[in-house]
Amino acid sequence: MMVNILCDNITNRLAYTLNFIFIDVLRVKYKIVSEVNSHEHYPLICYGDKKTLGAFHIKSAGLLYETSIDNVDIKAEGDGENCVLFPIEEGDMKFDIFSAVFFLISRYEEYLSYEEDLYKRFPHTSSIAYQHGFLHYPLVNKWINDLTIELEKRFPKFKSPAKIFTHIPTYDIDIPWAYKHKGFLRNLGGWLRSPGLERLKVLCNLAPDPFDSFSFLKRIHKEHDLNPIFFWLVANKRGKLDKNISPQHPAMKRLVKDHALNKNGLHPSWHSHTAVSVLEKEKKILEKLINVNITASRQHYLRLRLPETYENLISKGITDEFSMGYGTINGFRASTSTAFNWFNLRNNEETSLRIHPFCFMDANSFYEQKQTAGESFNELMNYTELCRKEGGALITIFHNNFLGGATEFSGWKELYKRFIQEVHS
Template sequence: MGLLIYSNQISVRLQYICKFIFAERLNCAYSITQHAESFEKHDGPKINYSNRTISGDCLQLMPHGLLFEKGIEEQKIFCFDFEGHKAFFKSGLGYGFDIFAASFYLISRYEEYLPHQKDFYGRYNSKNSLAFKEGFFNVPLVDIWINHFATVLQQQFPSFRYAMGSFSFLPTYDIDIAFSYKNKGLLRNAGGFFKRPSLERLSVLAGFSKDPFDSYEIMDTINHQFELMPVYFFLVAEKNSVYDKNILPGNASLQKLIAQHATQYDLGIHPSWASNENGEMLQNEKRVLEKIAGKTITKSRQHFIKMDLPETYEQLLRNGITGDYSMGSGSINGFRASTASAFYWYNLKTETVTQLKIHPFCFMDANSFYEQKFTVEQAAEELLYYYRQCRQVNGQLITIFHNNFLGNAKEFTGWAKMYKSFIAQVNAAQ
């Protein structure tokens, strides 16, 4: 018989987190009831998610209350050690803490709806998050909790069956600036040359050298050799700005590049910085990319990981996006939502479960290089660390690499070799 959960109330929040834990992560049958009598008679694994005492064999889970609230307000959170990892919403009886409420708090990004200090780029500052302050930003804590919870359930109820999915790896590439020198036009190249005179620029423009950001053959070779199914996110801002320095989408070479990739790979939109607060601009960029690619675009990742909740995700939904790949930090590597598993976005403003599926990433090359100041050797160690973290919880490792890191630019020497070596290790372990 399937798992039965008793609760005095059945809220949208409770239904959402139970579906994530039991249906999406553990792939097990479950149901929720408010009827104590039928709960007592149930001959199978049972969770009593209430403060009342119910006779019979069941796992008691004392509710914190968050899942029965509406609206957003500051929560008093005190972390403690639980089975070697941090936990909060402690309980004096039963399991030890309210795993339902704590998991909901983290994956809903509850704290990002509260007043908070922005970083230099106007983004949520991950260093102010509970996960970073309490030292668990670098682990998929929600997945660790769920794995332990499933083990406890199975120990108490040998008939409890679950089938956790297996580890998977999804490489993704952000194409912010498709070429360093080529296809930028006379004025941009002239301006760039006077700001930073370079023989390399002249050599590339004369056709004697390869553009340092042109790493597409390298990526193709890796993708085909190891049978990868990556997603490419293209920035197609129609006007350049301080943070949108892409080759303009009217350029024939960029169009050819996008069209070539569209025939082989999955593509996503990389919404420009300027479009973050302009839904019409996002709509236009998506339309431009779809026209060039010749197919519908439903995936997205914010440029510079520039996002605000709930506004950014609401805008994506209005524009036909069903999969977002922005859930990570734009400054430090780790697990922004404390999970290595995809989940549907819960809009706390409207208290609704949406159709936008969130695919969290935990490693981005730019974080290692620019923000954390890592050498390529240190970045390789960090990448392997996150691979192991995701594999241990049967999650999905999503990485972000940029074409400029994998080309022949001197400042990124060794990155392409490191990346290929990492892919080979992952492939060998499959």
């Protein structure tokens, strides 16, 4: 079924938003028209000021007809999953759903002035989603589903395809081992800071390294036929926030090569964010290790600044980016569970860089939200049900150290096994 969109002015922003709503989310064909053809019986949406007889009317708030980045006065009504942006008295939706969707998935607010957090990132507390209580809900998907309900009422022959739910397990490999393969000096320094027998047992091969969960992951992926994505930190130069094992170390080489048949992505170092040449070198290191062109990426510490981060990644051949989420709280940073192309607001144009938003990361639950493994499981299952309900992909981030045998993360391995069984059985 084709949907006709009647509008007078087709802009880059409008075309981008329509592509996302109808192609990416609904998987429905649409056509932009400038006049009504009485012989066509497709559902008709009229976007703009004028209302057309028989059409479903969405009044424009004007955002999609602008070309600059301004301090937009965003009006919101309601809170939580009942919140709407750009409310308008006229029209059949009572808010400009197209402008609202564009504002959130373009991350418009992240181009405006804000006070960075400790790790030089956009803070979740500055987001309209947090301030209006819908950070933990894929609100964009809900709005779009609400639109289809209204269209089906107005045009009984219109039926949207069934929602699709998928789970994409992803892993950030920052520090593969707690003690092994770190060398004498690093282990000595670690032991002096925190004396204990565990380190000595591991180094003497009397106990497994507590961060090593790779055999466990391989088994669970095979058992449930999963297609995971591993993001590797391969910084050549260690720093305060780049504490990985050297990619030149034989053990690290073996580990990465052992995962060559999986989908792999780059985990650009903290240092690479301000040095594009370092980003390029790290990408080449990973490509050489597994003999595959690397096109996926997720920022270390989720250090993301728009538009510079994405522009740098595009320049180095990255086509799929997985950093769209917060490093301080779980939830939907772009208010959607559906992948979308990045719209570069500075250039006012859609790019081919595909953004894959995540909503759950183990480190957020543990370090930032101070949750137990049981509480985190409940949170994770809540996101699962929301993504099932509204459609889209549940993308999870886990770290190998959470899923090994470290006492600090007791219960997390069991949490993950239970979660995978619940979702994939």
